[in-house]
Amino acid sequence: MRFAPAAAVGLGLFLALSASTAFAQEAAVPFDMTGERGPTADQKPSEGNSGTATPTTTQVEQKPVVKPPARRYIVSAPSLMLEGEVASRSFPIYLTKDEAAGADALNLGYSNAVVVAPEASRLTVVINDVPVGEMPVQSAEGTKEVRLNLPAGLLRPGINRVTFNATHRHRTDCTIRSTYDLWTAVDPARTFLTLPDAPTSRLQTMDDIPAIGVGPAGQTKFIMVLPEMGQPAATNALMRLSQGLAMMAKMPNQTFDVVDTMPATLGAGELAVVLGTAGDLAPILPRLPATAASSAVATFVDAPAGNGKVLAVSGPDWPSIESAVEGIVSPIDRPLGVMREALSVRQRNAAEMPLVSGETTLTLAALGVRTGEFSGRRFRTGFDIGIPSDFYADAYGEATLLLDAAYAPDVLPGSHFDVYVNGNLASTVPFNSRNGGIFRHLPIRVTMRHLRPGPNRIDIEAILLTEADAVCAPGASALQEPRFALFDSSELRVPNFARIGQMPSLAALSGTAFPYNGQTDPAALYLDRLDSDTLSTGATFLGRLAVSGGRALQVRPESSALAIGDRNAILIGTLSQLPPLVLSQTHIAAESASTWGAPVAGDNQRAGTQEAIDEWQSRVRGGAWRSQVAAFQTWLQETFDISFSSLRLLPGEEQEVVPDDSAQFLIAQGDSPDHTATWTVLSAPTGASLKAGMAAVAQDARWQQLDGYATLDDKASDSLDTRQVSRARFVPTQPWSFSNMRLIAANWLSSNILSYALAFCGLSLLLGMATWGLLRRFGRQS
Structure with a gap:
């Protein structure tokens, strides 16, 4: 039997040789034997005499091309983190009639921290106050995708609100510190509504423009196709139309890209807008209505490549185009002198944001906070309010939060309420009773120093300490017995505060577009060149101001910065192209025009090294007394709440801004030469940096950071470098009283x-x- 393996190998070789010979003979067959072998899967028997062997042609069935389902992304932000033991975030989404009827499911992609206990943590999705899905939070190893079917009739044409609620509990820890390690991250690129039956051309009328939505990164982009980009006559129409489109969409992260050719494709959250005379648009837009050659036209037409629809604004000449633009903007523009009662509903949340302009009392129910019970250790909720541009009560003003709440008997003294204003601690109130209690309009004084013009976030946090958490027995973190309750009958009372504008103030500019939002005469707009980068920067900036101010701003393009005179002005261009007068009025160092962004030579590097050595020598020699001064300043601030800046007899001059190499974009504000108007400068070392920097600053998270008289955007940092104002000019905004x-x-x-x-x-x-x-x-x- 020891020859059996050899025999097996020989048999295998023989079978392989036989198979290869048979395959070669079959390949060498000189004619088709289909008639004798019968039809295959891709062939049909020949009609007529089946006994006759006739050659046949193989026919492959063409399968219909199935288009992937259309997606409407929901999260209008680059990322979404639901942090803490309880967290909630709402997003508005605008749907057309066909989209509301065709959406059948919601796809959700999320991941969470490893320490989250899935058996006691839940993630809930609510649409228009109707829960559509609830699941345990159990995706610590990567992003998990969940499909939630939607009931018929849930979505409606127009605004819909999608809310993500998360409840987290720690696996093993019961301390307050452990609650900061709990989070669920919702992936914006994997969270969307599916529209299997949505038409390819969604936008049909101007009312559908809010349905442009967002892309997978939470961005919204308007691609402005302007064939006559270099003509000054096109600038005014472009800037006016950009403001109107921005006010229609009202998305928090929207930008404008001005180009001279039609884009090949359009992605989610993008809309192409073609602007020009009929003669210039005919080569790039074959389906432009024939009436554009004789009258103003503003309508949606089919894109040349069949990629949906594009908005065409045209006419025989530029005056007629301007009238078409005005027909788009006028119906949505807020007349001058009409005060707003609320800020934009799509800036931060899906709820209304009331504008507090004086003595006001608002319940938490009116601010979007609902009554709720809580069984964990750190409860946090919040709301948004709007503050006018002429707010002037940051040094003495106090609001009062009248809290209606209750806590259980096992909550220990040492627990406390914390109130945060824009992320800054504004007030703390401890719990004093050992046997629980019910608060009825408990007054909590909230300092108003952290309020700023525009949207403001106020958070209420309750820190709850118990003996059970100190022991932290197994399963204690998952107990559901309520410890705390907050009632929506609580009130926020804001007293009368001083009303007067201050210039310069980039916070007022970003919050309410002050001072350009209330002027009757057009503001001067200077662009150093009419190219794609500069026009894109101007359109994005004015669109952002229009949304913040609630109305389209009147601007008048100027060909020379020196011709502006003493008028409110916006100046956009590279720093080397701006006149020295503009730099000096906005506190920008004149030498920065030639040094910002320039390559550093070897001699300059050696000089910079020597300057750094001298600076460090001075710093070391003066370190002893400087540390004492800093310690005294810290003690003065902590003990008496007094800063060195308040111990001054007269305000000092603003320091000149010298941008370093890491800065890619600059916004600065200053007075006109006679100190009666405001000049705002947007600049960068190159045109590409100008466009990229404005696109970055226009994102909602950074736009709300603008402050002081100058703000620089650093390429390597997520935060902005702001320079605070030392000497402000007061601008009356109210009748004298x-x-x-x-x-x-x-x-x-x-x-x-x-x-x-x-x-x-x-x-x-x-x-x-x-x-x-x-x-x-x-x-x-x-």
């Missing part, structure tokens, strides 16, 4: 303590001298 002047004086004296002290001493001295004089004249001599 003694009450408002008293509040203005109170805030100014609170900001300038040394001036207040000197005024108090002077008045006391005058009072003493007057008393001495009266007693000497009318009093007793002995």
Whole structure:
């Protein structure tokens, strides 16, 4: 039997040789034997005499091309993190009539922290206040995708609200610190509505423009096709139309890209807008209506490549095009003098954001906060309010939060409420009772120093300590017994505050487009060149201002910066092309025009090294006394809430801004030469940096960081470098009244303590001298 393996190998070789020979003979057959072998899967028997062997032609069935389902992305942000033990975030999504009827499912992609306990943590999706899905949070190893079927009739044409609610519990830890490690990340690229039956051409009328939506990264882009880009006549129509489109869409992260050719394809969250005369648009838009040659036209037409629809705005000449643009913008524009009651609903949340312009009382129910019970350790909820551009109560003002809440008997003293304003701690109130309690309008004073013009976020946090959490027995973190309840009958009371504008103020510019949003005369707009980068920057910036201000701004393009005079102006261009007068008025160092972005030579590197050595020597020698001064300043701030900036008799001059090599974009603001108007400068070392920097700053997270008289965007940082104002110019915005002047004086004296002290001493001295004089004249001599 020991020859069996050899025999097996020989048999295998013989079978392989036989198979190869048979295959070769079959390949060498000189004619088709289909008639004898019968039809194959891809062949049909020949009609007529089946016994006759006739050659046949193989026919392959053409399968219909199935288009992938259309997607409407939901998250209008680059990322979405639901952090803490309870978290909620809502997003509005605008749907056309066909989209609302065709959407049948929601795809959700999410991941979570490893320490999240899936058995006690839940993720819920709610659409228009109807829960459509609830699942355990169990995707710690990667992004998990879940398909949620939607009931018929749930979605409606127009605005719909999609809410993500997360409840987290820790696997093993019961401390307050452990709650900061809990999170669920919703992937914007994998979270969308599926529209299997949606038509390829979704947008049909101007009312459908909000349905442009967002892309997989939460971005919205308008591609403005302008064949006559270099003509000055096109600039005014372009800027006006950009503001109108931005106000229609009202998306938080929208940009404009001005090009001279039609894009090959359009992605999700993108809309192509073609602007030009009929003669210039005919070669690139064959289906342009014939009436464009004789009258103004603004309509959706089929794209040349069959990629949906594009918005065409055309006419025989530019005056007629401007009238077409005005027909788009006028119906949505807010007339001058009409005050707003709420800010844009799509900036941060799907709920209304009331504009608080004076003494106001608002319930949490009106602010979008609902009554809820909580069984964890750190409860957090919040709401948004709007503040007008002329808010001036950052040094003395206090709002009051009247809290209706309850806590269980096992909650220990040391627990407390914290109130945050724009991420800054504004107030803390401890729990004093050991046996639980119910608060009815518990007053919590909230300082108003952290409020800023535009949207403001106020968060309420409850830190709950218990003996059970100190022991942290197995399963204790998953207990569902409520410890705390917050009632929506709680109120926020805001007192009257001073109303006067301050310039420069990039916070007011980003919050409400002040001072350009309230002027009757057009603001001057200077563009150093009419190319794609500069026009894109101007369109994105004005579109952002229109959404912040709630109305389209009137601008007048100027060919020369020196011709602006003493008018409100916006100047856009590379720093080397701006006149020295503009740089000096906006506190930008003149030498930056030639050094910003320029390559560094070897001699300059050696000089910079020597300057760095000298600076470090000075820093080391002066380190001892500087550390003492810094320690004293910290003690003064912590003990008496007094900063060195308030201990001044007269405000100092603004320091000149010298952008370093890491900065790619700059926004600066200053006065006109006669100090009666405001100039705003947008600049960068190159045109490409100008466009990229404006696109980055236009994102909602960075736009809300604009502050001071100058802000620089760093390529390597997510935060902006802001330069605070030292000397502000007051701009009256309200009719004169003694009450408002008293509040203005109170805030100014609170900001300038040394001036207040000197005024108090002077008045006391005058009072003493007057008393001495009266007693000497009318009093007793002995």
